[in-house]
Amino acid sequence: MATPPCNDPVRALAERTALVDGMVERAAADQLWPRFPAGMALLAVGGYGRRHLFPHSDVDLLLLIENSRLGTDTRERLSAFLQTLWDAGLRLSHSVRTPEECAEIHDRNIELNVSLLDQRFLAGDRALYANFAGRLPRFLHAQRDTLARNLARLTRERHQKYQDTFYHLEPNIKDTPGGLRDYQLVRWLARIRDVEALEIEPAFLFLARLRCFLHSRSGRDNNTLTFDAQEQAAEYLALPGAAQLMRDYFRHARDVYRAAVRELESSEAQNSSLFTQFKDWRTRLSNADFTVARERVHLRVPQGLEADPELALRLFQFVARHGIRPSAETAQRVSAVAPRIQEWFATPRPVWPALKEILSLPYAAEAVRGMHDTGVLRAIFPEMAQIECLVIRDFYHRYTVDEHTLVTLQVLAGLRAARDPAVKRYTDLLSEMEEPALLLCALLFHDVGKAVENGGHAAASLHLAEPALERIKMPRPERDMVCFLIGRHLEMSAVMNSRDLQDPATARHMAQRVETVERLKALTLMTYADISAVNPTAMTPWRAEVLWQLYLSTYNELTRELETDRIPAALLESPEKRAFLAGLPTRYARTHSAEEIDAHLKLEGVYRQRGVAVALDKLEAAWRLTLVTGDRPFLFASVAGTLSSFGMNILKAEAFSNSQGTVLDTFTFADPTRTLELNPTEIDRLRATVERVVLGRLEVRQLLQHRAKPAPPSRGSHVHPTVSFNPEASDSAALIEIVAQDRPGLLYDLASAISSQGCNIEVVLIDTEAHKAIDVFYVTAAGHKPEGEQLEKLGEALRRACGA
């Protein structure tokens, strides 16, 4: 196989075109013209028409005929002609049309319509061709909107097929976004709209050279740049290696893709004027610096950038706030003054407040992408230049390093729309972050060290980030956080892969590394974003689960530490508090804030005077009853029963008791009929009733007698009740989990069953999922973990209570 001289691809393609022209003309002279001296013309269309014939590309021929009715003889002649060319080794793709048929616009004709943009006369009836060619410009002009729309639709479909990204490990250099087809699209759309095409010739030359190579390498129309082909192509193009080849490829593909998207947007904007008018309400977002028109931001004074480079930052603040991208013209202007911006930011200046604002706003990811695309990000942080289009060449990394960085920010932004509960917990984590801007800033820098060859890249990134952060005058405490995240960004994934997460030592190790809950949260999110941005399927549900478990065990380790650090200090505050907290399960202190503990302490004071203290609070979508009193049998059951007798639906309950026998029970409940809200006097009556029940002045059974029995559940929604024990969950108590059909009074019945067996409820966790109640009780008997026969009897009683 001879390698063609592809260093001048344009010449090579033209030479091949000329060769094929000769073959076609000779075959036509032999087979066609003797029989059809008039009424037929041969046209080269598509790639062949524009003289871009690659070694094994299809040769697109259009046979223009005057009369659409072809006799058998004509058909035979045409077949013979085409066969000659086939036999000569050409891959022909032909169509036979009258000039009128060429001008038909319909779905099946799109490719032909488009291929006409590159038509060229080869041979045959000149008069027929002249007639057709004379009408073509008018046709193209009249139908330009339809043509542009069809082209745009086809292109969007093709881009979608490749997930709308030009980042592919083994790209098809013709069809993937940013490939040769997009290059043609840019030229076609410009021609249809009668404007000058964007300048992307260097990209064309690069891609054309590669395609020539791929064709001659495989001996067919193969446009996939496989890993093997990358190695050989790098050698062929005299590049230092495949990584460099791919870096060049992505750089060019990016230029083509951006140009294609810009052309698509311009054509679509022209086509949907009504829609854009509708959307132009956004113009009221305009301010002293910017106007908004047609969903794009424009500079009021485009020349202002030279004198005021910080206008670029304000532009991207605007983008980050409103999620509207800069217009193509604005982006070009900003790119053009990038060197001036870089000069400005080379002197240490307090850029951080402006940057922090961008990173804190809702559309931070879009803004940073815009800053990257216009070169502003690199102008502020020249450190970033090293990772531009840098390729990590393996089967795992889908994106170049700079793109990976931008994708991490998108991943975090995408968390806001998460529905899947497994992902949603990371969303919650993000919303708990005090300073998300610091996390985003750390992500910007986390891989800048990847271009450095020796040592780990985390350390290299940190080394590059430190002076940069100092230059933008980030205050010390914030810089510490960002540097911590950059330097440690690989640690959680390392622990995930190499440590036993069930081993308490793993949580201790991780807790020592992160030191604070805030850092743990940031590092967890950073790890989540970093893994997710390696390739679209890297963050499997499996990985998300492993990461979450590591977060959870470390979080609990840290909060346990907090407890031992904090509680003794709090204990010293007052003897009352000390006495109240003593003996409460450690969980209590871990799950209640200092304010809540103070409120509970006040209730305890009331209890000491009156024998019982009850508080009722309105929550967001529910009510909470807090009870402090002395422990006695059936206490929990009685309160649960009282709430049920008022028609309340218990959602969650907790029971704690301290070493003095003081009980703290909290019930969170829904008020389905809004009784309490509509009748404020009922609030007092409920409180008073609970007090009377607790003090033994009222029988809860009497209260419940008056309630109507609930309708039996329909068959479809029936939950099969189960009672299960988990002997390993706790050293001091038996854990019983009950899943049953939820119904008013269920908790009362279950709690009564436990009390009737002489057991004490230490902790209760109630949850309801639709009609299903999931109740977990930690139960002791005479201060010990119930075992053996007692546990069996308890199980029987509970099964009876819930109908299992």
Add this chain to the structure above:
Amino acid sequence: MKKIEAIIQPFKLDEVKEALMGIGVDGMTISEVRGHGRQKGHKEVYRGREYTVDLLPKLKIEVVVADARCEELVKTLTAAARTGKIGDGKVFVFDVAEAIRIRNDDRGDAAL
């Protein structure tokens, strides 16, 4: 031929891979799986809520070897994957009827 399917602790992957390569087994399929055996799951408390971890993340390794190598492989694998604690996983051995290399139609042991 035998197919060996092993469910192991994720953090043991590197050790197991190295041990298998050490005895000349270099082809294997690894997948991320979730499940539980006797280890059941466990409960974690997070902000006052019990959080049940019922399906634990594990890795599944699949290898097909000639009959004669099976015992050695299982021994090496279990030794490398063992911590002695509950949750270490399991190994299953299956008979394989045939193996075919798609590239050149090699069959039997030659295809492994």
